[in-house]
Amino acid sequence: QMRPWSGPCKTVLSPVCTRDAAGGEPRQVEIGSYPVMGEAESDAALDAAVAAYANGRGAWPTMAVAERIGCMEAFVRRMAQQREGVVKLIMWEIGKSLADSRKEFDRTVEYTQATIEALKDLDNGSSRFVVAEGTIGQIRRTPLGVVLCMGPYNYPLNETFATLIPALLMGNTVVFKPPQYGTLLFQPLLDAFRSAFPPGVINTIYAPGAVVVPRLLASGKVDVLALIGSSKVADHLKKQHPKSHRLRAILGLDAKNAAIVLPDADIELTVKECLLGALSFNGQRCTALKMLIVHRSIADRFLARFTEELGKLKLGMPWESGVGITPLPGLHRTAYMTEALDDARAKGARIVNEGGGAFSQTLFHPAVVYPVAEGMKLYREEQFGPLVPVMPYDDVETALEYVISADHGQQVSIFGSDPARIGALVDPLVNQVCRVNINCQCQRGPDVFPFAGRKDSAEGTLSVTDALRAFSIRSMVAARQ
Numbered sequence: 001q002m003r004p005w006s007g008p009c010k011t012v013l014s015p016v017c018t019r020d021a022a023g024g025e026p027r028q029v030e031i032g033s034y035p036v037m038g039e040a041e042s043d044a045a046l047d048a049a050v051a052a053y054a055n056g057r058g059a060w061p062t063m064a065v066a067e068r069i070g071c072m073e074a075f076v077r078r079m080a081q082q083r084e085g086v087v088k089l090i091m092w093e094i095g096k097s098l099a100d101s102r103k104e105f106d107r108t109v110e111y112t113q114a115t116i117e118a119l120k121d122l123d124n125g126s127s128r129f130v131v132a133e134g135t136i137g138q139i140r141r142t143p144l145g146v147v148l149c150m151g152p153y154n155y156p157l158n159e160t161f162a163t164l165i166p167a168l169l170m171g172n173t174v175v176f177k178p179p180q181y182g183t184l185l186f187q188p189l190l191d192a193f194r195s196a197f198p199p200g201v202i203n204t205i206y207a208p209g210a211v212v213v214p215r216l217l218a219s220g221k222v223d224v225l226a227l228i229g230s231s232k233v234a235d236h237l238k239k240q241h242p243k244s245h246r247l248r249a250i251l252g253l254d255a256k257n258a259a260i261v262l263p264d265a266d267i268e269l270t271v272k273e274c275l276l277g278a279l280s281f282n283g284q285r286c287t288a289l290k291m292l293i294v295h296r297s298i299a300d301r302f303l304a305r306f307t308e309e310l311g312k313l314k315l316g317m318p319w320e321s322g323v324g325i326t327p328l329p330g331l332h333r334t335a336y337m338t339e340a341l342d343d344a345r346a347k348g349a350r351i352v353n354e355g356g357g358a359f360s361q362t363l364f365h366p367a368v369v370y371p372v373a374e375g376m377k378l379y380r381e382e383q384f385g386p387l388v389p390v391m392p393y394d395d396v397e398t399a400l401e402y403v404i405s406a407d408h409g410q411q412v413s414i415f416g417s418d419p420a421r422i423g424a425l426v427d428p429l430v431n432q433v434c435r436v437n438i439n440c441q442c443q444r445g446p447d448v449f450p451f452a453g454r455k456d457s458a459e460g461t462l463s464v465t466d467a468l469r470a471f472s473i474r475s476m477v478a479a480r481q
C-alpha cells in the first residue's frame with residue numbers, strides 16, 4: 001500500500017538530450033522524481049509480502065485460481081488505460097523510440113493475457129487427478145513463497161513483468177524493485193496494483209538496489225530471486241542469502257550471441273537480419289548479435305553491404321518517426337563504447353563505416369569494427385550497445401570453437417544456403433546454447449517459445465507457460481483407493 005512520503009526524492013534526468021526554447025547545447029532534461037526509500041522502508045515492503053504470504057496460509061496463496069485470474073484481469077484492464085503515460089515514460093527514461101516503447105507496452109499486455117489463458121490450461125487449472133498402483137492423487141500447482149522481482153533497464157516494463165505476472169498468478173507474493181533507468185514508468189500503474197490485488201501481495205521498492213537488495217536477501221525472507229539483469233549482480237545477490245542453496249533463482253543474464261555466416265550465405269538476407277540483430281534498440285538487448293563471425297571469402301562483400309545499410313539508419317531523438325538509433329541511458333555508456341573502440345584500434349582493428357564511433361552527448365553513432373580478434377575487449381565482453389564486432393574465419397571449427405568456449409550460452413544464428421552444411425552445425429550448437437536460429441537474428445519471441453540460456457546466461461526457463469511452471473511447484477494430496 002502507498003504510504004505518505006516525506007523523505008528524500010531523486011530527480012530523474014532523461015538520457016535524451018534536447019534543447020530548451022532558447023536553443024544552446026543539447027542537454028539532458030529533468031523528467032520527474034521518485035521517493036528514495038531507505039532500509040527501513042524496503043524492509044517494511046518485504047515484511048508486507050511475507051505477511052501476505054503467511055507461510056502459504058494467506059488470502060492470496062490460498063485463493064482459488066479463477067479468483068486470482070479475476071484480479072489479474074482487472075489489473076490488465078486498468079493497465080491498458082495507462083498506455084500513453086507509461087509509453088512516454090519508457091521513451092524518456094531509457095531513450096527507446098516511441099514506436100518501440102509502444103511495442104514494449106503492447107507486448108506486455110499481450111503477454112499477461114496469454115499467461116492468464118495458459119494458466120487455465122496448466123494442470124487443468126492447477127489441479128488434476130492421477131491414479132497409480134492403488135493410490136489416487138490430486139496434483140496441485142502451488143506457490144513458492146515470497147518472490148523478489150527485478151528487471152533490466154532495456155525492457156523495464158516487459159522484463160519486470162515477465163517474472164512478476166507469472167509469480168503473482170501462481171499465488172506467490174511479490175516485492176519488486178524497478179530498474180535504475182526505468183523507475184518512473186511504474187508510477188502510473190501503482191493505482192492499478194492497489195485496486196486489483198489485496199494488500200501486501202505486490203510491493204514496490206524505490207531504493208538504490210546496491211544498498212537495499214543485498215540486505216533483503218540477507219534477511220532470509222526471500223524464497224525466490226527473479227532477476228533479469230547482469231550475471232555479476234546475480235552471483236553477488238545469491239551469495240547474500242543465509243542459505244543460498246535453498247534460494248530458488250530464476251535468472252535471465254548476460255549473453256554474447258554470435259552469428260556464424262557461412263560462405264554460401266545469402267548476403268542480402270544476412271545483412272538485413274544481422275543489422276536488426278546487432279542494432280535494434282542500439283544493440284541494448286540481451287539477445288542482440290554481439291559478434292558476427294563471417295567467412296573470410298565473403299567478408300569484404302558482407303562489410304560493404306552491411307555498412308551501406310547501416311548508413312541508412314536514422315540517428316535521432318526517440319520521438320522522431322523512423323528513427324533507428326537513439327540516445328544511450330547515460331554518459332557512462334558512451335564512455336564504455338569509446339573505451340572498447342580505443343582498445344580494438346590499439347590492437348589492430350579499424351572502424352569500417354564512416355562516422356562510426358562519433359557521438360554527441362549520449363547519441364552514439366554505431367561502429368562496425370573489423371577484424372576483431374582474441375585479446376580485444378570486444379572479443380568476449382558484452383558491449384550492450386551500438387558496436388558491431390566482425391571476426392573473419394577460414395575454418396568453420398574456429399567459429400564453432402568461439403561459441404563452445406564462451407562463458408555464455410544463450411543463442412546463436414547461422415546464415416547459409418546449404419541445408420547439409422547448416423545441419424552439421426545445428427547439433428553441436430544446440431547443446432551449447434538454448435536456441436539456434438537459422439537465417440534469422442537471435443530473439444526472445446514469440447513469447448510462447450521457451451526462453452533460456454546455458455552457463456552464465458540463465459537459470460530456469462521463461463515464456464508464457466514455462467514461467468508459470470518456474471514459479472510453482474507440483475504438490476500432491478494422495479490417498480489409498
Ligand code: G3H
Nearest residue numbers: 154285286287443444445
Ligand atoms: O534484453 C533481453 C530481451 O530478452 C530481448 O528480448 O529478443 O524480444 O528483444 P527481444
